[in-house]
Amino acid sequence: MSDRAKNFATVGKSLRKVDGVALVTGKPEFVADLQLPDTLIVKVLGSPFAHARIVSIDVSAAEAMPGVACVLTHKNTPTTRHTTAGQGFPEPSPYDTRMFENKVRFVGDRVAAVAADSEEIAEAALKAIRVEYEELPAVLSIDEARRDGAPVIHDEPDSTGIYDVVRNIVADVDIDVGDVVQGFDESDEIVEVTCETQYAQHTPIETHVVLSYLDSANRLVLRTSTQVPFHVRRIVAQTLGIPMQQIRVIKPRIGGGFGTKQEILLEDVAGLISMRTGRPALLSLTRKEEFASSRTRHPMRVRVKLGAMKDGRLHAIEMEATSNTGAYGSHGLTVLANTGSKTLPLYNKAPNAHFYGQAVYTNLPVGGAYRGYGATQGYFPLETAMDEMADRLGMDPIELRRINHIQLGETSPIFEKLGEGREGVSQTVKSCELPRCIEIGSERIGWSKKRGKRLTIGPWVHGIGMSIMMQGSGIPEIDMAAATIKMNEDGSFNLLIGATDLGTGSDTILAQIAAEVLGVPLDKMLVVSSDTDLTPFDVGAYASSTTYVSGMAVQRAAEKVRDQIVRVAAPLLDASADELTLRDNAVFAPAGTSVSLARVCQRAMYETDQFQIGATASCVPHESPAPFLANFAEVAVNRETGKVKVVHYVAAVDCGVAINPQLAEGQMEGAIVNGIGYALTEEMILSSKGRVRNPSLFDYKIPGMLDVPPMDIILVESYEPTGPMGAKSVGEIGINGPIPTIANAIYDAVGIRLTETPFTPERVLQAMKEASS
């Protein structure tokens, strides 16, 4: 533990989650747990075609059915173009979406919605809708998308923000450092790797769900499972063409997000139904609908070329990414940009670097934000190429990384050249324990004993692999979070935060930060979060921002409140305000005399110069300090069946000060297991017509309890001077590790380089066959 972190009373402790008891007792905390009388059930009709025009749509039979309250189609809904991406304004995603449209662009695209007294009636009414489609030629791969004469997916005139409409290119990114062509010419060794990643889904156990209703003032309330309540309010107002002040968004507990709920998918539909009917409306996706019509990780093809000198110093790096955004461009530009911006600074020693990428439309499921946000797709080829380069140079892969990775006090020109879909922000690394992460992790996995030994037990051959990575903490000069703290006369505090707890524990860690500053135990901090009427603005939970950005807003608000408290307490203690300290629910003078916080607040409220002790503070981060991670895996590869088993996984992470170590470990464990699923089993399989063929948790295999290897998560603490209490972030980075780490371990075991995920037995067998012939 860093010296500065040692003195914390509340921060750095694995305290229980503030919402834990409610969750284990089954309290009605989630969206659909609130059951209002007279609630309409909403069902959505999805397109059966990947690309088609709606020639006619007849809803008269559906509307005539008893119990049907409302039917929505493109004929009776607002036509404003918007993006479903829940990003800050102005969103860097194209405005290419309408609530409903006379054109559908992927199987499952929204055609109509029915609201009825019951689910049965709503479903029957959906079947009664008559739609005549004119099927159009579809674009079903990234290669087809840019071909001359390819069908134009967004040929409508009113979409904006698309890079090249005719060639189906959503976004194009191209940045240079030095001269890579010359850099490769000068290099002693060149390695080039191209990797392809699959369609994968977040699969939170709670699907997308919203309950809308009108309050007593006829304002629209959206109780919704979202990561971005304030962006929901703004984008629904924009989409429906109503004043923003008419909308209140409440995020209760939600059943996981992982990025898919950084998207405004259902709120406009449920909201419009409540406005039209005056009744509450519940819209909840079935698991099948979630697979077909919600969001996915952008599948990508990424080529990495490395040039190195004989001694291992990298001299040139090139990364070229092609991203499939599917039918709409949600997060298309920014995920693409992050593929380079979150990966290339890691190897800052190379004087020549080039990132080039395009995101293209297809008539396939829609990409969106997904934990890792492009970095996951970029680290696969980058860390595979590093492993191959070590092999070519006859170096230990650890050593190659040691001499090339970014260090404390260093910078990378990439930080400034490439940001969140635009230029980035220059920064130097102010905390970095990556060398210790590598050292501790390699010892724990048994690197020197096991690497290259190919331990063989029957058909199983063991191998060891590693990878390193960085991420960021929030989006610098763009993200913004605020917090309000007010004091009560019993010495407790209300902490009001716009920040969005998805299950990550952010309500708890933000309360820990405030409690630390104000010298109270956690249970004196009463948290209200994510309600656009009650809590101050926060962009929401994405980009690994909450601890760093919202946490700093909380720390600043708490410091302002502390300043007010000591001013009130000073006369009571006959001391000057600047020499007072807060701890144990009291204010202490240097002499040891104290006064309770309750007494201080009573004075402020009832006695002299009365006022409400309380403050609001904001944070806009000026940089995005990176957490660092060293991954190590031991795998066993079955030479007969091609099956890959992860035998042991070690992750040593530097996330700054862990505000709550147990919750930080939980973030890492969950992210790694999700990453192992992504590496080995998870894949949305699409038919030749673009339909998802495995839209169930039976056929889309996420890890269960039996699929999880023994894992060691090691928090290697650093102190980030720009962060709240020394913290950085830990939400996303872990998911980037398993693919390259497992791939490199497979290479160590059986000598094959897998470049396509997931690493199914068929792909492993095929690669082994090709290698032996």
Place this chain on the structure above:
Amino acid sequence: MRIQCTVNGKSVERDISPDLRLLDFIRETLQLTGTKEGCGEGECGACTVLLDGKAVNSCLVLAMQADGSVIITVEGLADGQALHPIQEAYVEVGAVQCGFCTPGFIMATYALLQDTPDPSEEEILAGLEGNLCRCTGYSKILDAVKLAARRMRESR
């Protein structure tokens, strides 16, 4: 049709439609919303309840099949304000993140420890393999089950 059953110690009698799922009977008819729906296909285990002492996916059982039976849901475990040791253990070790799968896991754990008070790690994994969690990576759930088992044995 009319069914009678005992839910969390209380006798209930309701008129239901014969195609009503046990999950909907619990969540909507009885308004016990602790039990969750994650897939509706018996794959995720979020809807796990105890039916006559056995853990079942309530999305795959018809309410009428529960006629005359004893049902326990997550709301039935705590004793007033005092958490059940399983609930206590889940909170204590950090086995709860979003908490949506948690009621199902807790009920599956309850069924497991009722039949196997001192489970091996393999028995825990086998007992909970029908429940999916996307947040925790399962490590802390495993810790919670071990801790709860130990405490429940010690308090016997």
